[in-house]
Amino acid sequence: MDFTNPLVYGVPCFLGLILLELTYSKNHNDEKSKKLYNWKDLGASLTMGIGSAILAPLTKTIAAIVLFNYVYEVFNPLVDGVRMNIMGWESFGYAWYTWLICQLLDDFSYYWFHRQNHNVRFLWAAHIVHHSSDNFNLGTAVRNGWFTIFYKPFFYMWIPAIGFPPEMLVVCLGIEALWQFQLHSVYIPKMGFIEKFMNTHTMHQVHHAQNLEYMDKNHGGFLNIFDKMFGTWKELDENIEIKYGVTHAPNSYNPLVILTHEYKDIWNDMKKSKNWYHKFMYAFGAPGWSHDGSTLTIKQIRKQMEAETLKS
Known part of the structure; x- marks a missing residue:
């Protein structure tokens, strides 16, 4: 069964929402809103976002068609016309509850992928690109490193291995990306009951802060339960002024510098x-x-x- 990655429809929406937030911020009386977007910073973010969009089809081919399908075929061979997992159960179909389970497993994998991006410096060198802006807005949401997409699939390959169809996982990855994009807004306040289980905008503000009490917190995708389970959850304290960005910033709007500066620092430290x-x-x-x-x-x-x- 074939499905379309939700990001195919999401990208035009991303650009429209960035334009909407940009227009609102520049026409708002609040001084913080007027400073929400820096033109050079936005230009760098969009450049890196476009680069990611160009690379994405290539990596999707490698990850979804080659890696995920290969793993699925190896661990879920056809036995008398029925797809069976090597552990003895029948591979999963497309029932609604299977989609929910796959999305939950996707979020679990995202949590560990994201957490390791902050805990392993070589991975951080790729992920720091996303955190390198001292602005927190929807433009920052597309400020993605070009190298994370080459190793991210390896954090998810266990899901097709246990019997979930590769195309189902690809759709779940797209849904996760859509949720992550819209989290990058300062205009959405705390959301009451939803805060108890979802990863929200205020929680993601914490994640992007360089305040010591906030660093390496809130790695979740669309849920916060794994942060709470593994001790990395932190609620936003509205009495603390957030400083966004990283402690060792690239201090440049040049996309190539932003993409590579941490690798250079690693080499110098070695x-x-x-x-x-x-x-x-x-x-x-x-x-x-x-x-x-x-x-x-x-x-x-x-x-x-x-x-x-x-x-x-």
């Missing part, structure tokens, strides 16, 4: 020590790790602050 373990950790340890303590990870900073608090 040259600081001849020890191969140190080199490995600079590339694959948590961002901020250093062999001499000259820079610290977020966890190390928090532990240090807790220790100082106990002493005082």
